[in-house]
Amino acid sequence: MDKIYNHRDVEEKIYRDWEEKGYFKPEIHPDGKPYCIVLPPPNANGALHFGHAMFAVEDVLIRYHRMLGESALWLPGTDHAGTETQFVFEKKLKEQGKSRFDFDQETLYKMISEYVEENKGGIENQLRKLGFSLDWSRQKYTLDPDIVLLVYKTFKKMHEDGLVYRDYRLVNYCTFDGTGYSDLEVVHEERRSPLYYIKYGPLVLATTRPETKFGDTGIAVHPKDPRYQQYIGKVIEVETVLGMASIQVVGDEMVDPEFGTGVVKVTPAHDFNDYETGKRHNLPLKQVIGFDGKMNEHAGKFAGLYIKQARAAIVEEMQAKGLIEKIDTEYVNRVGLCYKCRNVLEPLPLEQWFVKVGPLKEKALEAVKKSEIKITPKNFENHYGQWMDNLRDWNISRQIVWGIRIPAWQCVSCHPGGSKATDRISHKDSIAEFTVSSSNPLQNDKKSDWIVTEGEKPDKCPRCESTNLEQDTDTFDTWFSSGQWPYLTLMTTKSGDFEKFYPTAVMETGYDLLRSWVSRMIMLGMYITGEVPFKDVLFHGLVNDPYGKKMSKSKGNVVNPLELVEQYGADAVRFALVYGNATGNDQSLSYPKLDASRKFANKLWNMTRFIEMKRPTSGHPGGSETTDRIPQIDSIATLQNDTISMHENDKAMVEKVQALVTEVTKNIDSYQFNFASEKLYEFIWHEFADKYIEDVKNRIDENSFMVLNSLFVTLLKLLHPFMPFITEEMYGKLGGEDSIMISSWPK
């Protein structure tokens, strides 16, 4: 044996060996109790980051349960990550001087698909490098045809059950990326936005968005505001930059009399609040900003200007006309930004598919309340409850091509010029269609217009028998498919998997995915299967840079975990991430800790070397590995039964190891991986090596050797889930049979 442990010599070889022998498959223990973890699917097009490296705790659990003799399945998969991937691809297009609008939907989809295929293997091999015992034979991808079919079925069922509906509503729309988003994908930022005090006939109101005034269909005051009682319910005449206009005044509780002048303009087409106000007072909806981010024809001579330009031009003209009383230039408010491109999102009215969350969330909330699902750390149960309580209907339509196209068709004959999303994708001016065909969309009910299928094109329109049907060009929000991941995967891997492994044992992921992912998996899982998708939720924290700052590409402080694996070894990286980090807490990447872990591996290596040297039958140069196999005593119980005569120090050590086994087992069972790893580190190094080996060194005989060897193998087994490679390597050297990963957990 070399004097030092070199992970580069062993890791790849060992992993290949495990995989070839089929050790990652649950069939290794076909009759064992089922234990399943579904891997949170990384972006198929992405690269490994620390969020993935934290999946080490899943490997700890899987390896532990496998050693317990259970039928353990860790199921890998990848996600097509719609918006993310299309965003990356469009960047590439831009480098080539092209844009997505140069291609039709099918071509663009194909291009992205090919691009993803090229990169798809990357993430898998990176996960292998970390030693993850994933059953690759069951790997799934969110765009596998069998998965897609199940997603269609879910959608169809939800449509039939009235849990999915089409509605014309305001969405957070990014005019740069050309798609709407759900509430979750909006990031808020404080910005200085001048507050303009505008004269509106006899009234003065304050607004940050004068350019939307052409879309005003009402003016609101607080119903009890004594200043404005005489106007409520009246129509007033106001002078605007486009001439005179008449406008309805309403009283609404929404208005804060303390803010500004206590008067507010109501622009239902361009503000979420106003949309609701408009609905309450039956005010029409008038869209003045298009999906291209420009003013439309309702803006008169300002049509065609981008929002920013229009604002400046309008304000200038209003000032010239004396329509602006004052401007508060220091005013700060919160604006919604696109989480991808950081541009200001525009609330725009659009027909979208929505998931009615009410009935779903009720059950999902109850499951956690009744502890059918336990969340660790426990305080996240509060987060979960709060989020669920405030959940609004979920917009699942995305105006991007990269994703699962929504299997809904509309009859062109019955609905000439319906809401064709192609127009938005090509950025043609589709505004007229909306304002014309939806003269009063606030009361519009278009639910029955759509034919939803399991993916196949309907033969004809059930109403007019026309065969001229067009599919919705939108795709599903990526979370709609990944939100069904546990059963989508298990229903499509091997027959019997779903019955055997569902509900899965635990969903382990970063706590940042509680809302966007975990909550949706619970809702959709319970809806489709009638059962919770997993019994436990286990959250890990984020890994920040060594200074505690969040790693991000823009900051340039991203550390690639693979480089650390190369430098320190996968075992050391895994150990460093688990050691000293309380479950669910964020941590800063610590090089000293990595170093300590690497040294620990080296210590183990040298403990093995020492034991090998002291092996009674070894020492003669001609001795072969096979004849020199060390007698193994596999269970501590055997030692405790006085099968051999033991020195009293050996006996004491047996007891200590026994106690350690109990504690480590308990810690892993309760997801306290930090305790387990700390105890192992402390015991192996400072008890077993420093004291016991030093003691036994001078009095070693055949019996004490057997105890030493057996106890050390026991310790290696306890350590194996955390440091799989080195423990495997040493297990072989110490005469262990087969592989440590399929050996039994010490009792």
Place this chain on the structure above:
RNA sequence: GGGCUCAUAGCUCAGUUGGCUAGAGCGUUACAUUGACAUUGUAAAGGUCAGAGGUUCGAGUCCUCUUGGGCCCACCA
């Protein structure tokens, strides 16, 4: 505006249902060792556990408030 979370040795962090004489890694200091260990071992220094109250036989741990970080949520025109 709500909610969550953190504050413990020079640094990075553990501390599980209150029992602590408060620990680890790295760093620092002294000594030992060329050994199974590109080292390791033995020992030492270093902390009014953010501050103030309270509950308790007992508080780093539970409660209240204060201060200072971080995160999340919310439609303030």
